[in-house]
Amino acid sequence: MKIKPLAAALAALGVGVCFGVQAAPDELREKAKVIIQPIEPAKIDHPAKVDLGRQLFFEPRLSMSGIISCNTCHNLSLGGVDNLKTSIGHKWQPGPVNAPTVFNASLNFVQFWDGRAANLQEQAAGPIQNPIEMGMPHTLAVAVLQSIPGYVDEFKKIYGTDQIAIEQVTDAIAEFEKTLVTPNSRFDKWLKGDDKAITAEEREGFRIFYDSGCIACHNGPNLGGNSFQKIGVVEPYKSTSPAEGRAAVTKKDEDRWYFKVPTLRNVELTYPYFHDGQAKTLEEAVTLMGRLQLGRTFTDDEVKKVVAFLHTLTGERPQMPLPLLPPSGPNTPRPDPFK
Amino acid sequence: MKIKPLAAALAALGVGVCFGVQAAPDELREKAKVIIQPIEPAKIDHPAKVDLGRQLFFEPRLSMSGIISCNTCHNLSLGGVDNLKTSIGHKWQPGPVNAPTVFNASLNFVQFWDGRAANLQEQAAGPIQNPIEMGMPHTLAVAVLQSIPGYVDEFKKIYGTDQIAIEQVTDAIAEFEKTLVTPNSRFDKWLKGDDKAITAEEREGFRIFYDSGCIACHNGPNLGGNSFQKIGVVEPYKSTSPAEGRAAVTKKDEDRWYFKVPTLRNVELTYPYFHDGQAKTLEEAVTLMGRLQLGRTFTDDEVKKVVAFLHTLTGERPQMPLPLLPPSGPNTPRPDPFK
Ligand code: HEC
Ligand code: HEC
Numbered sequence: 001m002k003i004k005p006l007a008a009a010l011a012a013l014g015v016g017v018c019f020g021v022q023a024a025p026d027e028l029r030e031k032a033k034v035i036i037q038p039i040e041p042a043k044i045d046h047p048a049k050v051d052l053g054r055q056l057f058f059e060p061r062l063s064m065s066g067i068i069s070c071n072t073c074h075n076l077s078l079g080g081v082d083n084l085k086t087s088i089g090h091k092w093q094p095g096p097v098n099a100p101t102v103f104n105a106s107l108n109f110v111q112f113w114d115g116r117a118a119n120l121q122e123q124a125a126g127p128i129q130n131p132i133e134m135g136m137p138h139t140l141a142v143a144v145l146q147s148i149p150g151y152v153d154e155f156k157k158i159y160g161t162d163q164i165a166i167e168q169v170t171d172a173i174a175e176f177e178k179t180l181v182t183p184n185s186r187f188d189k190w191l192k193g194d195d196k197a198i199t200a201e202e203r204e205g206f207r208i209f210y211d212s213g214c215i216a217c218h219n220g221p222n223l224g225g226n227s228f229q230k231i232g233v234v235e236p237y238k239s240t241s242p243a244e245g246r247a248a249v250t251k252k253d254e255d256r257w258y259f260k261v262p263t264l265r266n267v268e269l270t271y272p273y274f275h276d277g278q279a280k281t282l283e284e285a286v287t288l289m290g291r292l293q294l295g296r297t298f299t300d301d302e303v304k305k306v307v308a309f310l311h312t313l314t315g316e317r318p319q320m321p322l323p324l325l326p327p328s329g330p331n332t333p334r335p336d337p338f339k
Numbered sequence: 340m341k342i343k344p345l346a347a348a349l350a351a352l353g354v355g356v357c358f359g360v361q362a363a364p365d366e367l368r369e370k371a372k373v374i375i376q377p378i379e380p381a382k383i384d385h386p387a388k389v390d391l392g393r394q395l396f397f398e399p400r401l402s403m404s405g406i407i408s409c410n411t412c413h414n415l416s417l418g419g420v421d422n423l424k425t426s427i428g429h430k431w432q433p434g435p436v437n438a439p440t441v442f443n444a445s446l447n448f449v450q451f452w453d454g455r456a457a458n459l460q461e462q463a464a465g466p467i468q469n470p471i472e473m474g475m476p477h478t479l480a481v482a483v484l485q486s487i488p489g490y491v492d493e494f495k496k497i498y499g500t501d502q503i504a505i506e507q508v509t510d511a512i513a514e515f516e517k518t519l520v521t522p523n524s525r526f527d528k529w530l531k532g533d534d535k536a537i538t539a540e541e542r543e544g545f546r547i548f549y550d551s552g553c554i555a556c557h558n559g560p561n562l563g564g565n566s567f568q569k570i571g572v573v574e575p576y577k578s579t580s581p582a583e584g585r586a587a588v589t590k591k592d593e594d595r596w597y598f599k600v601p602t603l604r605n606v607e608l609t610y611p612y613f614h615d616g617q618a619k620t621l622e623e624a625v626t627l628m629g630r631l632q633l634g635r636t637f638t639d640d641e642v643k644k645v646v647a648f649l650h651t652l653t654g655e656r657p658q659m660p661l662p663l664l665p666p667s668g669p670n671t672p673r674p675d676p677f678k
């Protein structure tokens with residue numbers, strides 16, 4: 001009962017403000033820790049599988065043209081993306097949607113913007129045979145691998161069989177992708193207790209992000225990737241893209257414009273933004289999110305701060321050797337870039 | 340004087356053959372060593388420059404589309420090539436000629452099939468702005484790098500200036516390319532004295548290669564890369580390719596169909612063959628070389644042996660980390676894949 005008047009008295013002296021500044025970082029952090037978890041380094045259970053998966057991820061012979069690999073569109077030297085509005089695939093065909101990053105994709109509850117793949121292994125079966133991505137029928141992809149003695153050996157060692165199957169290919173790729181996490185972002189360091197890891201401006205940006213409700217959809221270890229949400233909750237999103245989101249899977253009208261909430265991890269590196277790649281900058285994306293999802297018009301200063309916070313989500317990209325791919329055999333089917 | 344009759348006596352007993360087998364490897368090797376030198380490991384004088392050059396070699400932001408880097412056509416996970424008949428570049432345009440390997444290119448006396456670049460640095464100025472390769476004007480390429488803080492720092496440290504210049508870009512790439520040598524092929528081990536490094540069949544293939552005169556053009560450390568020679572010395576080469584070879588540079592009619600003799604190092608990995616990529620297999624290339632250059636028709640068995648020898652020229656490909664490229668800045672010009 002004595003505390004209250006004391007606090008009031010201190011507040012009158014302006015000391016309460018000082019109190020507030022010292023206590024607040026912890027308070028915001030404690031609230032944050034309830035709904036955002038730091039990225040942990042990958043645990044590698046099966047290094048040989050990861051090595052094989054890395055080779056396959058960089059393997060252009062899995063494409064009809066012989067020059068497109070997973071790494072073409074999910075460039076691991078960049079942010080696990082191609083930084084194009086929509087991807088360019090086989091024969092320079094534009095894809096329908098923006099390529100999401102493979103970094104931390106293992107933490108997403110489902111794969112693809114519309115969630116049509118349950119997990120990474122299921123996902124990896126898509127792009128190889130997709131006519132506007134790698135354009136390679138699975139039978140031919142497997143025939144190529146089967147004709148390369150180095151691969152036959154590796155698959156044999158790992159899967160115990162002489163006959164390579166597409167499920168093994170996608171299993172190895174998925175196992176590799178699970179290693180593509182980006183721990184130790186400055187934000188995670190702050191979450192773990194390092195006050196100095198982020199600046200006052202960045203912290204203030206996170207406070208705005210938290211208080212205005214971005215956190216409702218962008219939460220969990222990936223700040224996203226754990227629910228489908230409508231783009232255009234308050235105000236409709238205008239797009240020329242044919243993508244209709246979750247409705248493409250459920251065939252229900254009420255699922256139109258619902259997309260998997262993308263991760264905000266490494267979002268600095270994954271421009272342009274949204275499923276159609278229409279937002280060129282983070283400033284644009286944040287402004288639109290405020291208006292469309294929350295009915296909020298941020299000031300330039302608020303946008304600047306939120307963007308500053310988003311930059312703290314850039315983690316350590318995985319370091320890896322450039323894989324050396326085994327030489328083709330005498331009967332390895334040759335690429336046909338114009339087929 | 341006693342030795343001769345003794346040798347004759349031994350020969351009569353069939354022992355001479357045995358003598359012959361033991362002595363011959365050395366004799367062929369001694370002859371070989373006069374005109375072929377083993378590849379030596381790269382000496383790295385300036386590791387920071389090599390690192391920068393590696394980043395630039397893998398940098399798709401140096402292309403108008405944002406997805407093509409040197410490594411697209413000179414894939415270092417494969418044989419430093421794209422294994423296409425002719426390369427696919429910007430907007431899926433087919434190139435005029437087959438892409439030569441960058442492995443050991445530093446040992447070539449000039450660069451390009453027609454030798455129009457004197458060295459690697461001069462060469463590297465070509466592909467970035469070539470409209471059917473990366474399609475990026477040098478001014479824009481430099482503007483991109485200049486907008487990326489990580490690159491500005493690196494160039495500053497190495498070249499001591501805030502203003503990036505295209506000559507620095509090509510200098511760093513060339514410095515990196517000088518590290519792309521492939522030592523320790525089985526053939527080089529044999530050259531250095533290890534009898535067991537190659538099989539009897541492979542050695543016999545080399546003997547045919549040597550004795551029939553292939554060695555006249557394919558010699559030096561690169562087994563090629565040190566002269567221009569006509570394709571079709573004895574019999575004309577039939578091609579639908581517009582490439583006319585050295586004549587494009589000298590404008591002299593007598594230089595038509597003269598090309599830089601390509602290296603045979605790692606030739607197992609660099610299919611298809613010839614400047615137009617018309618020969619799909621080594622068997623085809625060897626058969627044609629015999630007929631067109633030497634007027635010789637090899638038997639299937641001879642071709643097989645020569646090809647077996649050519650496979651011993653595969654060296655150790657350089658192992659390197661996958662470069663992590665510095666993040667774009669707020670004003671980094673964006674790619675335009677349809678421009
Ligand atoms: C031509 C470009 C291209 C190629 C090649 C490509 N991808 Fe993708 N990738 C995309 C695009 C575009 C999407 C989004 C498609 C969608 O959501 O409908 C995507 C989605 C993904 C996702 C889902 C991520 C998420 O958060 O939903 C993963 C994982 C992935 N790709 C991995 C791979 C792998 C593995 C390969 C090679 C086997 C590959 N990609 C090849 C363009 C490409
Ligand atoms: C009601 C759910 C919801 C809320 C609230 C929300 N978002 Fe989003 N966010 C999404 C969805 C869904 C997408 C993907 C939309 C699309 O691509 O069509 C997205 C995309 C983004 C992107 C682009 C990511 C990328 O890689 O393309 C950014 C940045 C972003 N949100 C930031 C924010 C910020 C900042 C706020 C608060 C102002 C916010 N979001 C509020 C659901 C939400």
Ligand code: HEC
Binds near residue numbers: 408
């Ligand atoms: C679109 C495909 C493509 C791209 C991209 C490309 N190259 Fe090439 N490269 C070629 C082709 C084709 C040739 C042969 C051209 C000729 O000889 O006229 C060649 C020739 C070369 C040579 C000469 C080798 C020799 O023995 O003559 C070197 C070295 C080289 N490229 C390095 C590079 C570098 C460095 C880059 C990036 C800055 C690059 N290339 C980008 C296709 C490409």
Ligand code: HEC
Binds near residue numbers: 551601
């Ligand atoms: C008179 C010179 C000369 C002689 C002799 C010669 N070559 Fe060649 N070789 C060349 C030239 C020039 C080329 C490139 C021709 C082109 O691409 O148009 C070449 C190309 C090749 C290639 C293809 C390499 C590649 O990467 O495309 C092989 C393999 C080859 N030679 C093997 C041989 C063999 C085996 C012999 C002996 C039977 C031989 N060469 C004799 C000059 C010669």
Ligand SMILES: [Ca+2]
Binds near residue numbers: 099100272
């Ligand atoms: Ca994006």
Ligand SMILES: [Ca+2]
Binds near residue numbers: 438610613
């Ligand atoms: Ca070739």
